[in-house]
Amino acid sequence: MSRAFWFRKDLRLQDNQALTHAAALAHSDLDNSLFPLFFLPNDYHDLSPLRQHSVFASVSSLRLDLQDLVSVFDKDPLESMASIAKTLGVTSVVATESFNKKGIAEQVSVSKELAKIGIELELVGSNYAVVPGSVRKDDGTNVRVYSPFYKRWLLELDFRPFALDVQSVNWAKVPESFDFSLPISQSPFEVKAGEEFAKRTFARFQKRALADYSQARNRMDLAGTSQLSHALAHGEIHPRTLLAQLGNSEGEEVFRKEIAWREFYADVLFHNPETESEYYEPRFAKMRYSDPIKDAALLEAWQQGRTGFPAVDAAMRQLVTTGWMHNRARMMVASFLVKDLHFEWQVGADWFEKHLTDFDPASNAHGWQWTAGSGTDASPYYRVFNPILQGKKFDPNGDYVRRFVHELEHISGGQVHEPWLLIDGLAQGYPAPILDHATERNESLARLEEIKVRN
Known part of the structure; x- marks a missing residue:
């Protein structure tokens, strides 16, 4: 008996609610094994070389953190997850829940395919400080304007992190899995990525620019922003981790509001999935x-x-x-x-x-x-x-x-x-x-x- 963890937009080990849950399940099993899996995005080969490299850099860092045990597949999880899970003999696959249209469709389809062979897809947590759809008006409807959303969003925050004892997990490698390689990028720009890099980036930002963030963030010629958007997009760091370290200075308050804007848009898209490509108005x-x-x-x-x-x-x-x-x-x-x-x-x-x-x-x-x-x-x-x-x-x-x-x-x-x-x-x-x-x-x-x- 074993479990599998499906890394999606959560390419980190710490403060990862779903991964912590998967590790706890694995501990309760007889052989205590957990298979970490990652599937390249379906449109990976259509992305620009830099976007391909950004995925490569994030996953490579994660694999390094887990001694190369993350198995990477250049396949559609809808078509291959069930057969892989069956081959591994896992009782369940755990993943972080997605809340956008594409992610929801993917997890619903994979769940159905796994269910056909008696394997459960467990969706746990999210990549947001507050789960999209959670912020509501008193009458239960969603909040459509940012300012009142922010006030209610603050009341929903929970800063308790999810800590994982990485060494205690019996990480298992998929037999004969294949790695992926990237075409050589023509750009001289190197994408830096990974959980530890994200943590260092935030620490530097706190010393370098957070105090002046309310003003300097708008200057295109200055290094006044956090430089954490890549890390958040790939889930190399959870916004909860950032929010837990913020105080109440002007710069910190503005940075907190910027994180809330990201979560507001996720909430809007969750309630209006068509607006990813159609007009909100x-x-x-x-x-x-x-x-x-x-x-x-x-x-x-x-x-x-x-x-x-x-x-x-x-x-x-x-x-x-x-x-x-x-x-x-x-x-x-x-x-x-x-x-x-x-x-x-x-x-x-x-x-x-x-x-x-x-x-x-x-x-x-x-x-x-x-x-x-x-x-x-x-x-x-x-x-x-x-x-x-x-x-x-x-x-x-x-x-x-x-x-x-x-x-x-x-x-x-x-x-x-x-x-x-x-x-x-x-x-x-x-x-x-x-x-x-x-x-x-x-x-x-x-x-x-x-x-x-x-x-």
Whole structure:
């Protein structure tokens, strides 16, 4: 008799409720064995090299922590979990419960296949401090606005960690399992990952930037963010672990609210699973939008960081070369795509999903919808980010731009945000702006008026 643990988006050993539960079950069995399993995402081979490498780095770190005992499969768990579990002779498979549309469908299907051969899939815990769906109004309905959600979310928090004595577990290796390899990434950027790296990253953040987080987190040119989004997305650290170490200073309170935003979006997606790809506010589906095929040149300029707006281009180049983008920059480039170029938010969300190593379905979809004006915010469509002013405000000396837009390295200071005003500003091959922001802002608002009239 033995058990299996299915690692999903929880690639860590400590403060892992499901893994701790699986280890306790294994202790109660005669042979005390636990098989740790991991399945590559079904779309793994369609991901960008950097996203592939981010998965590889996380799983490799986990395997190192368990002396190479985590068995990795390049197979669909729906098609192979039952046969693997049967071969191993396990009585149950334990996993962390997922709350997004894809994850729910996967665990339901795997559970049914396992049940056919008399094996139970036990779903325990979540990758959130508060389980999506738990925060409710007094009448039992879900909370649709962030501020009241945050207040009620705080009341649901439980900081007690789940500790695992790793050495006491009889970890078992699947016979003849095969490892996976990755195509060599053409990017010079190396993704650092793993549970211990996440803990060190948080410790550095506490010393380096937490005190000034309320202000510095918006500066694209500064290291003012936590750099923990990858770790949270892959489950290398649990948000409960972070929250338990926060006090009540201004910086700590703002950081706590940022974690709550992640959980709010997970809650919204749980209650509205269709909004991962559809409009939260359906009326925005009726708006006139650019066509990704007919207007492919404009879309490609945005994707490749060749719009002629330095802050936008720096952010887009940061994405494709590092697999990450500053949160302020994410809002700016999203606004530019939806309200300057007039593409639907899903076009940008798909591009982010392809490249972001910290991709999270709820945060991605509803972060985009927040900026696009179709999300949970009360009246947001009139919020149109000016890409020039955003650059000047949040990269005042131009260091962020010069770091990623090498054609502008010859321009010093904040002048880099308007290189077309300089005699030699475009001399190194940087393009002129592909549009006039003021004109496109007015066009975007005119399109909003059209659907308001039709409604």
